[in-house]
Amino acid sequence: MTATLTTMDEVRTQVAIIGAGPAGMVLSHLLAAEGIESVVVETRTEAYVASRIRAGILEQSTVDLLRANGLGGRLDAEGHQHRGIYLQWPGERHHLDFVDLTGRSVWVYGQTEVQKDLVAARHAAGQQVFYEVADTALHDLSSDRPSVTFTSPSGSSVRVVADAIAGCDGSFGPSRGAVPESVRQSWERLYPYSWLGILANVAPSTDELIYAWHPDGFALHSMRSDTVSRFYVQVPNDTPIGEWSDDRVWEALAIRLGHGQDGWSLETGPVTSRAVLPMRSFVASPMRHGRLFLAGDAAHIVPPTGAKGLNLAVADVALLAPALAGLVRGSSALADAYSDTALRRVWRCTHFSWWMTSMLHTSGDPFDAELQLSQLRWVCSSDAGATGLAENYAGLPIGF
Numbered sequence: 318m319t320a321t322l323t324t325m326d327e328v329r330t331q332v333a334i335i336g337a338g339p340a341g342m343v344l345s346h347l348l349a350a351e352g353i354e355s356v357v358v359e360t361r362t363e364a365y366v367a368s369r370i371r372a373g374i375l376e377q378s379t380v381d382l383l384r385a386n387g388l389g390g391r392l393d394a395e396g397h398q399h400r401g402i403y404l405q406w407p408g409e410r411h412h413l414d415f416v417d418l419t420g421r422s423v424w425v426y427g428q429t430e431v432q433k434d435l436v437a438a439r440h441a442a443g444q445q446v447f448y449e450v451a452d453t454a455l456h457d458l459s460s461d462r463p464s465v466t467f468t469s470p471s472g473s474s475v476r477v478v479a480d481a482i483a484g485c486d487g488s489f490g491p492s493r494g495a496v497p498e499s500v501r502q503s504w505e506r507l508y509p510y511s512w513l514g515i516l517a518n519v520a521p522s523t524d525e526l527i528y529a530w531h532p533d534g535f536a537l538h539s540m541r542s543d544t545v546s547r548f549y550v551q552v553p554n555d556t557p558i559g560e561w562s563d564d565r566v567w568e569a570l571a572i573r574l575g576h577g578q579d580g581w582s583l584e585t586g587p588v589t590s591r592a593v594l595p596m597r598s599f600v601a602s603p604m605r606h607g608r609l610f611l612a613g614d615a616a617h618i619v620p621p622t623g624a625k626g627l628n629l630a631v632a633d634v635a636l637l638a639p640a641l642a643g644l645v646r647g648s649s650a651l652a653d654a655y656s657d658t659a660l661r662r663v664w665r666c667t668h669f670s671w672w673m674t675s676m677l678h679t680s681g682d683p684f685d686a687e688l689q690l691s692q693l694r695w696v697c698s699s700d701a702g703a704t705g706l707a708e709n710y711a712g713l714p715i716g717f
């Protein structure tokens with residue numbers, strides 16, 4: 318619901334949530350299930366947030382959580398459950414079956430669809446969301462009456478006074494910076510390559526995702542539905558998108574994914590979206606300062622090779638919702654444990670995403686290439702290697 322602001326300039330709620338992306342919207346949903354009221358503020362329009370093409374893979378615990386909270390209807394009808402992934406390098410393609418290895422699986426269901434389901438569910442419940450706000454600022458984080466101020470699209474100044482603030486505003490929002498530098502620590506790894514991603518109106522040429530190592534660079538064949546495929550190729554940082562015509566992208570994908578090998582062919586189709594995505598790892602600690610709690614990309618970024626970003630955001634808020642419910646009701650034990658508990662999973666996913674990225678992207682160094690191929694052969698031929706990848710990719714249980 319988009320509230321109309323006429324005279325109101327102060328809103329009282331239990332939890333003020335900054336950011337209406339997956340972290341913020343799942344949190345508002347879980348809080349409502351706990352009987353806790355929240356208000357969400359978001360700089361973009363509802364349509365813009367729902368149309369951002371980002372993640373495509375949901376791990377088992379994300380699907381379990383969405384289903385358990387009444388958000389699994391369209392996911393079950395339209396999502397595709399996958400038993401595992403293919404890993405390949407020139408001349409060899411191997412299937413890793415996560416179900417056989419760990420009893421857990423993954424689902425192809427785009428972030429755009431998750432976001433639409435969340436918006437519909439929160440609309441139906443009467444959730445108050447202020448879209449298209451400007452000048453978001455956080456105040457009085459060390460008090461038990463913190464607040465968020467912003468300017469509404471009509472120009473009014475609004476203050477949301479709450480018991481706690483959830484900073485779910487992604488990597489560019491103001492929440493992370495509201496933790497004083499004197500207590501904030503961060504870690505960062507920049508990678509010397511980017512992904513060029515395309516979305517194409519063509520049926521997938523594979524039943525499950527293909528992660529391909531190739532001397533020319535990494536390639537990934539993913540998908541969104543029976544008629545829409547998603548592809549990525551490794552490119553140097555700062556590659557101008559104009560340097561890659563659609564023909565050049567398809568040619569690189571054909572080579573790197575092994576078109577023509579063992580009778581496999583890559584089908585092509587009209588490209589509907591294209592972008593170059595830089596990659597980085599980033600972790601900020603602590604994820605709590607006073608009455609401010611960070612969740613999702615506001616606290617951490619992973620490179621997309623492990624398909625973890627969205628799943629990690631959901632895992633954070635699965636911990637945060639009961640912690641905030643307890644805090645609002647006067648019991649601070651879970652809130653006090655939130656940062657340490659969340660960071661354990663964050664670092665596990667940070668390691669896994671770094672490891673997948675390092676194993677699959679070529680650096681041009683022949684020694685690195687041999688190590689990568691040796692690692693890939695081991696993962697694909699050893700139960701221990703395969704199970705380690707499967708356990709991390711399909712996702713450790715919430716609360717790990």
Ligand code: RFL
Nearest residue numbers: 336338339340360371372453486487490613614624626627
């Ligand atoms: P989001 O989705 O970035 O949502 C944060 C929201 O906060 C809003 N915001 C503000 N609101 C109010 N006031 C302010 N001052 C604000 N500043 C920002 C933003 O408009 C936004 O709506 O973070 P959240 O909820 O933590 O969710 C995390 C996931 O979106 C993210 O981890 C993944 O999408 C990461 N990611 C990918 N993950 C994958 O697993 N696979 C992928 O293929 C994949 N592709 C991507 C991605 C992230 C990308 N970004 C961030 C540039 C591709 C891209 C381009």
Ligand code: PHB
Nearest residue numbers: 372373539621622623624
């Ligand atoms: C995607 O479909 O966008 C996708 C899938 C798997 C990844 C990254 C992105 O590891």
